[in-house]
Amino acid sequence: MAAMRARHKIRAPRRGVSHANTEDFDSIWTVLSSSLTEINTKNASTLAFEEIYRHAYKIVLMMRAPDLYEQVKQLEQDWLKTNVRTLVTDSISSSLVRAQKSTDAQDQSSERREAGEKFLTVLKDAWEDHQLGMGMVTDVLMYMDRMVASRTHPPIYVACMALFRDHILRAPVRAGSALTVMDLLESTILFMIQLERSGHIIERPLIRHCIQMLEGLYETATEEESSKLYLTEFEPAFLETSKEFYQAEGQRLLEIGDAATFCRLATQRITEEEERCRYMLSATTEPKVLELLDEQLIRSNIDEVVNLKGTGVRRMLDHDQLEGLRNVYMLNKRVDKKKQALTNMVNKRIVEMGKEINASSILLPQAPGQSADKDGEKEKKPEKGKDKEKPQNQQTVSAIRWVDDILGLKRKFDNIWENAFASDQGMQGSIGASFANFINMNVRNSEYLSLFFDENLKKGIKGKTESEVDVLLDNGITLLRYIKDKDLFETYYKKHLSRRLLMKRSVSMDAERQMISKMKLEVGNQFTQRIESMFKDMTISEDLTTSYKEHIARSGDPDQKPVDLEINVLTSTMWPMEIMASKEGMVQLPCIFPREIDTLKQSFERFYLDKHSGRKLSWQASMGTGDLRATFVRSNGKVQRYELNVSTYAMVILLLFNDIPDGEALTYVEIKSRTRIQDHDLTRNLQSLAVAPKTRVLKKDPMSKDVKPTDRFLFNHDFQSPFVKVRIGVVSGGANKVENQDQRKVTEKKMNDERNGTIEAAIVRIMKQRKTLTHSQLMTETLSQLSARFVPDVNMIKRRIESLIDREYLERVSEEPPTYGYVA
Template sequence: MSLKPKVVNFNTVWHDLRETVEAVITLGNVKRDVWNNRFSDVYSLCVAHPEPLAEKLYFETKQFLENHVQNMLVTKVAPTNSTPSQADKNVPDLLQRYYDAWSQYSKGIFYLDCLYLYLNQQHIKKQKLSDADITYCKICPETHDLKEIGELGLDIWRIYMVENLGKQLVEHILEGIKADRCGSPEINSQRVKIINGVILSFVQVQDYKKTGSLKLYQDLFETPMLEASAQYYSSEASKLLQRCSVSEYMEEVIKILDDENKRAQKFLHNSSLAKLRKQCEEGFINDRLDFLYSECKEMVSQEKRKDLRNMYIVLKPIPDRLKGLLIQTFLDHIKNEGIETISTLKGENMHIQFVENMLKVHQKYQELIADVFENDSLFLSALDKACASVINRRPNDRQQCRSAELVAKYCDTLLKKSKTSETEVDAKLTNNITIFKYIEDKDVYQKFYSRMLAKRLIHEQSQSMDAEEAMINRLKQACGYEFTNKLHRMFTDISLSADLNNKFNSHLKKENTDLGINLSIKVLQAGAWPLGPTQVVIPFAVPQEFEKSIRMFENFYHTSFSGRKLTWLHHLCHGELKIGFLKKTYIVTMQTYQMAMLLLFETCDSLTCKEIQTTLQLNNETFQKHMQSLIESKLLLASSESLEGETKIELNFEYTNKRTKFKITAAMQRETPQEVEHTLSAVDEDRKLYLQAAIVRIMKSRKVLRHNALIQEILSQSKVSFTPSISMIKKCIESLIDKQYIERTPNSGDEYSYVA
């Protein structure tokens, strides 16, 4: 074939081309050589000499397609000889005829578009409007733009076929969908295919458009379909309400939603699925919320899992519905059960009951949320809020929340020496962190935990140092390094003390010195150990049996570490004393003051209280407490109940005990109410210092800040450790104003400025 332009007789070429076009559009048989020749004909007309005939070819093809579609409408799809009543009686025939015609025509127009490829690319595309022309020049593409042959064919179908039959087709389609909803046997797979094909034709005729390709589908079919569906849903919902309980209604709605979703997938375009679903939810759920919620409290309180699961499935797709009554009722239910399970706790094991009861509540509802609510974040958040509310609840405004103290005591119980296996202890400590995370006053927990840890380390009561370190690492993961910094330093001190004792023993061997007693000393950093009021040294005359050992260690220590001061905390010391004045020898573990008192009886059998107290130089409170413990253990006997002045204290030579090795120090190591009170007071002081430091930091960076903004900044910074009261923050601000760190801005009562 020659590509050179030449003179062409349009009528002759078009006559042959028209026959092929007609065969193509009707899916007739076209021979390969004829098909190839028609490509050449299209090309020759487009480049004809002396004037291209592309435009004439375009309009002749357009005229042919218009006539062809109009003829199909009259002869094949909607014959004029059938009356409207006959057409109505043959509803499936209309859909069938339209579907068959569309199936043939849409395929034919695709092949025709291929045949006119050269015309499309070299003539039509070059004249098409650009996106810029449409956007900025506001030219309507419908009136100024030529369509490619495939697009032209689809548009002609829209104009002459869809616009003429559209409403009638939609009526028949809606009747078909309604029949499917009613379970009519007429709506078989073939009928579904036909209805779906007709519906999709409304989309496909405008598929070529860059914008608004679904407008015809939406205006012609989707809008009336959604209106009809809404009426159907409302009617069906009313029928269900009359015969169903809430539980039965939800089951029916879930089934209907599933059926409608499947129906939409087999009939409709994908763009309509969400809209129809929303319409269905509106009719069955949104408009019936009062009915659905009428038994919500009962379902939650009785924990009817099946009903709650169904309510979750029904409400989940609707925005904000889960955040309403269902979640709030669920939250209140957990809160009530939590309060009920801990409100009656009392006794020595209160801390164990508190943590384990709260863990049971948490685990129970965590499992329920996983089983019923698919671990939905909204319900998990409700669980967190409920647990936090219960754990941080104060019985009244005058009483402190004891959760932090109880959780710390629970850890202390687990970490002390016991018969519990390490594996079980580890599992319980891991679970304990769940409760710890809900505590708002984490600084209170830290204070109690550090004091209890100090006692365990000093008195060597820890079951496992590995378990102790593992627990501290858990706390570090939950609250950060600053939270556990001092706890780590306490461990470091214990480790260094062990090395120091080894060096001291080596030093004694080297000096060939025998102390006469076995000595183990722990050197503790004053800033790391929470020893509270005990840092105030209690007056005490050290027994001569200890003097040599103490002096030797002090000399050794000051030789190794210059510039450090040692303060002996005798009230924290304990030792083993061998008692040999009885029929049987006993080894008793006791505290230093108790040991010093018994050692006074090495040279005599009885002494007065005044003599013992004067010799040891103990204050009255310390003397009374430790002497009372010795008398209660029956190692010593008192002549009267009041341990004062001339009351005679003597050895009990009739003392017996089944065990030859025992302790009398346990009672002294318990947390007393005074120590608890002091711990809480120390927390209060620490908070004031923390808040003042935070205020200074904030004001130093901001220079000038309003009162409310400063309050919010402080709350934001302190929420990791505790939530301060507004009154405490105000007191700290006033204190810093008095100290001239900040000042009120002149002419403004609620603004502060930093004093550089």
């Protein structure tokens, strides 16, 4: 029974097959083909999917699937050939064919454009219909596809797409013409793009659809990504035209001759192309066309643009055209990671501007300086340099201006760097290098910078807030970073600092300390060590003064006139001695102090040596000041008192007049022999006492501006001053100024001596550690050790090595390569 049922049921499906057999292939195909034609003519809406599917299914069950496949292909081919192709070719106007060869976008553009748009629309519609139809065909023939496509044949959809490619796109435009629809399509699209590039508005969606068509069609049946018609046919053509276009565009923009415009337009072009690829073409083309644009438009032109006369980067820098610079930067960055062209130009300009600053700082003081020299020849003593107060002052001003100018320049470029160069690291480095470059061209950089600090710490920071001071000092420190010879700067700084400290000219000790800690951060501990110990000396001296006062008060010497003494005991190695010591090793006899002072001096010496035995005190009268109360008896008998604040030497000189009768005069020579003050200091002090118009405490005979050895001096009872307290500065002694040539030579010589020592120390340190070393290695190590402080001359190092060998610290170990050994 069960078997029976099973057999009965097995038959059931067979009935279906045999039922199908009753209809033959041809009759089913007739039904099917008419349905497919309906689909092609877009009349499918009434056709039941199930019905077509069932027909195809039946044919496949008859094992006639390959036949069906071929038949469908044939049907579609015929359809395309007869109907669609005519439709497409009919849409091609003859003018479009003619215009095909012409590359000029402006030429008959509107006519060609219209014809092109019509053609593209028809083609696009044809394609979309075909795509839709084939989609439906594929759907209903799915069963056939499953049977056939898996083997040798591509799916019917692919096959039909290939048909479209072959019979529509590859068809000649006119019978017998070599020009195919594809060629025309390509050239039309390119023409449209060209139109858009020249500023017209085109129908992007239309183009987009045509491009999508090309992207949907493949060269081969396997449909690899790379065989898309878009990639094989259109893209190369597009890139080729783009290349030509941008070559021409580059030329055209260059001819306009405005760098800012060039960059603006180029940047615009880049965004345009990006957009074009995104909205009209394919994303895969974007990097390619941009690369091409970089190459054609930017890389080959950027140098010229940067260097364009009158409008190039130079002008942008000069006028702070951030927008333009930003564009240049972006463009250059596209083609060159290092932004060579721009960097070079910026560097060149920085150095140029820096040189201008250098030059103006040198030129300016020279002009008045020379005229002053001429004046001097007429009426001054031939001793130049010592009393050129005015030009020197100007030079100081110009030194400070130099620093200010550089800071201005630095700010300017920092601003540009930040806003236009996107804070680019490489740019920062090269800008810094350029600054260092021109700053070091000015041989007096260290001195100028130190003067700048001096000026600011003395006056500049008055009334400024802490943060402002901070910024100011930071700016200075930035410049210090660029200076190569930091040891020279240290020397000057120490010199200027010592004046500030001893003469109490510094506005704020806090600012001084701040400055030092900043320098320490920037240059290192070793650098500030000595400067710090100068501060220490000052503090110790304060304590010392207080305890000395206590000592005096305790000992209570009644017959001594109470003279206040404020003393600074300085460690001689830490302080710049050239400002106090005698010149060129000449032993200077100490000046003779008046009696009151002398006792005071001895009393302090006793006190000090009691506390610290074994030390030697040498008195630096040139650095001190004294307060005097002077009585002037007017000719009408009235008495006027003034308090005079003068330098120690001036005090000594004035006290001399206490010892001589009223109205008598002292000659220069007499003063000199009684005080043993050096000519140099004596002249200066006498000048400030007798020549300077506001502080004429002494009368000079004859009345001239210069002090000559034959001059006579007498006390000026007619001295007038609106203030009771009068401060009499020493001519060109009190302020820190630019050195004159002689002083500079001295400083340089000292510098060299010091450097020699430092180099030797470095060499010995290295050799002690390494025992033997080749010449070149020793050189490199020495240079790198010293580079923080200054850039040593190679010859200098060589000489030091020689000298060390002579003194048997080193020995030559071998000649090839030259090697040295350390002698313990």
